[in-house]
Amino acid sequence: MPTLYSFKQKDVLCSALGKYVKRASRESIKARGRFTIALSGGSLPSQLAQGIVEDESIEWDKWFVFFADERAVPLNDHDSNYRLAEDALFSKVPIPRDQIFAIDQNFLNDTQELADVYEKDLVRVFAAKETVKIPAFDCMLLGVGPDGHTCSLFPNHELLRENIAWVSPIEDSPKPPPRRITLTLTVVTHAHNIAFVAAGQSKQDILVKVLETPDEGLPASLVNQMGGDRVTWFVDDEASKLTVFPKKEFKL
Ligand SMILES: O=C(O)[C@H](O)[C@@H](O)[C@H](O)[C@H](O)COP(=O)(O)O
Numbered sequence: 539m540p541t542l543y544s545f546k547q548k549d550v551l552c553s554a555l556g557k558y559v560k561r562a563s564r565e566s567i568k569a570r571g572r573f574t575i576a577l578s579g580g581s582l583p584s585q586l587a588q589g590i591v592e593d594e595s596i597e598w599d600k601w602f603v604f605f606a607d608e609r610a611v612p613l614n615d616h617d618s619n620y621r622l623a624e625d626a627l628f629s630k631v632p633i634p635r636d637q638i639f640a641i642d643q644n645f646l647n648d649t650q651e652l653a654d655v656y657e658k659d660l661v662r663v664f665a666a667k668e669t670v671k672i673p674a675f676d677c678m679l680l681g682v683g684p685d686g687h688t689c690s691l692f693p694n695h696e697l698l699r700e701n702i703a704w705v706s707p708i709e710d711s712p713k714p715p716p717r718r719i720t721l722t723l724t725v726v727t728h729a730h731n732i733a734f735v736a737a738g739q740s741k742q743d744i745l746v747k748v749l750e751t752p753d754e755g756l757p758a759s760l761v762n763q764m765g766g767d768r769v770t771w772f773v774d775d776e777a778s779k780l781t782v783f784p785k786k787e788f789k790l
Pocket residue numbers: 578579580581582607680681682683684687688689690713735736737
């Protein structure tokens with residue numbers, strides 16, 4: 539069963555998220571010598587940054603950063619998830635540039651190629667598909683949309699059934715921009731630690747659906763079910779106002 543933490547104030551939420559990520563980083567580096575993390579877009583990069591940028595104990599040189607999803611746009615475009623993360627995080631901490639995996643700008647016109655080339659980056663870091671059937675990220679950081687989408691996995695989309703590719707293209711995202719790439723559900727749910735972050739009134743209804751009526755098969759519910767106790771929700775009291783799902787007290 540997932541863990542739900544709800545915080546009165548957004549800055550306390552961010553600092554708790556930061557503690558969670560720092561612990562995952564410490565434990566992964568101790569166990570495997572590095573920390574592999576996938577970031578989403580939306581408000582997540584700045585929420586994460588608030589909780590970690592000032593921490594001097596983080597071993598940034600051991601971080602390998604991927605994107606849970608990315609829009610097929612130039613890296614300096616306002617729609618780029620990379621740009622969000624660059625502004626909020628990468629520009630402020632010394633993660634080695636060659637350990638930050640952005641999409642390849644040469645393939646923006648062909649989302650299948652864009653996804654395949656990005657998958658090759660995963661293969662380089664996690665080893666070949668023949669050796670590692672599914673890459674296991676140390677930490678997967680996700681947002682959730684009001685429709686229950688997460689990454690670029692949208693409700694009722696055929697992509698939810700993809701179980702061979704690690705990275706898939708999508709050309710018809712209901713949320714603009716339509717052309718994107720995304721980690722597949724298989725990869726997302728295989729991570730050691732999976733965290734959702736949701737804040738504000740606009741998340742009230744979707745939290746009730748995802749946490750209380752998982753049978754609707756929404757992408758965020760599927761991650762919740764498949765990830766089980768590896769899934770942690772960081773929400774604010776505004777977002778969790780309507781849910782009766784049991785909340786835990788945050789202690790780390
Ligand atoms: O690619 C996208 O369309 C966004 O990145 C999206 O997936 C985002 O993660 C959610 O909509 C939640 O965003 P917020 O947490 O900012 O509400």
